[in-house]
Amino acid sequence: AYQNIRDWLLPGWFMFVQSMMTLALMFAFTALVLVSILLMRFLLRFEIIVLMVAFILEAITSIPLFLSVAVFGGMCFERSWLQNPIYNHLSWAYALAVVAFFFHTVAAMMLLGETLKARERRRRANNLIYNMQPRLMSGTTEPAARLYLFPADGTSV
Template structure:
């Protein structure tokens, strides 16, 4: 088996499909993570709230009723920026911080899983991947599965709380938007990829056990084979000696 002639086992179709789905899901997750359209107001309602994402809010001359000064919040601003500092406690409730945490962790885990799967697919480093492929795929499966669970929690928490009346004003004017939809798609794709990677990791582990058993049987049978050869040689020598006498 030589690397120069590409005479080494390639990644299986299940691994390739699982890796491809993971990459596509990671793209959807990245767009959802950065997109400022988790929820938006209907265009015909002329609401002062326009849209928001995990890290950004957009207003059109919005006045917060509980703020003691007559101040308008206008334009799009980073949630942790100075402009929204005075109303950040209202804009960032505990449940939304939980959503941010789950989506961030899912993004980090999926990115690490994509690196491991890329190593398995391109076979680099070759010896390490061929020796520990089942470990690479198993770790990728765990990361992708956890990412799917985190995204499920994120979309469930956000979908269950985004119409609360103690958060954005006039929640009936708002609707879930494409960034939220991308998070849902990513959650489904990660779940599908996790199933494929789990099946492939189990298959690779079984093949590894079979290879170990085969090597053990060969090592165990070698002394007996050598003993049989020695007996045959002694028997031949005895026959030669008998004919000479």
């Protein structure tokens, strides 16, 4: 009996919306796990890479969300889908899907900004460590700090 009305209850566009929302859920959950790992301060050595992957996942999440919101919004009033189409209306779940699309897009932009800031922080930290190394005096192989702080003849400075 269900096989007879399956195409009527689940048209192709509705299955497309379901599959896009499922993909978006998987990508969003994976991005959430990565951001949680960074929040707990694990994998700080790979902070830039994890942030970039989380950005890519959030950006990919917003694409199927947009597609599903657009397709469902355009096709939900189709007269052949449900009985009494005059009583069909978009409810709070559709509004939450639109809000989710907006927030995932904003989250992707914020993760991109944080990735760029982390890259700059890493660059500055590496430069700071590099600049902390003692410099060689011209014409010698000894660092300048050792020559001035610890003279070879044992006399104090």
